[in-house]
Amino acid sequence: MLPLKTFLLFFLTALAELIGCFLPLLWLQSRGPVWLLLPAALSLAVFVWLLSLHPVASGRVYAAYGGVYVAAALGWLWLVDGIRPSPWDLAGAALVLVGSGVIMLAGRS
Structure with a gap:
C-alpha cells in the first residue's frame, strides 16, 4: 500500500507544481489577470x-518525484494544452516511471 500512497502523493505534488507554474504563464502571456499570481503562489506553497x-532523504524523493512529474506534465499537455502526447512521449514517461520505481522501491542497506 505504501508505494501506491507514495505515487498518489507524488501525483498531487506534480499537479500543485503544474498549476503553480501554469497560472503565472497565463498572466505573462496576457491570457489571464494578475490576480492569478495569488492562487499560483498558494499552489507552489502546497507543492513544497x-x-x-x-520521510526519506530529500534528494531521493526529488529524484523519484521527477519521473512522476514528467508523466503528469504529459497528461497536462493533453488535457490542458490539447496536444496529444506522441508514442515517444509515452515511451519516455514509461521509462522515467520505471526509474522512479527503482529509486523508491530498491532495498537500502
Missing part, C-alpha cells in the same frame, strides 16, 4: 509542503 511529507 507535499514534498516535505516524505
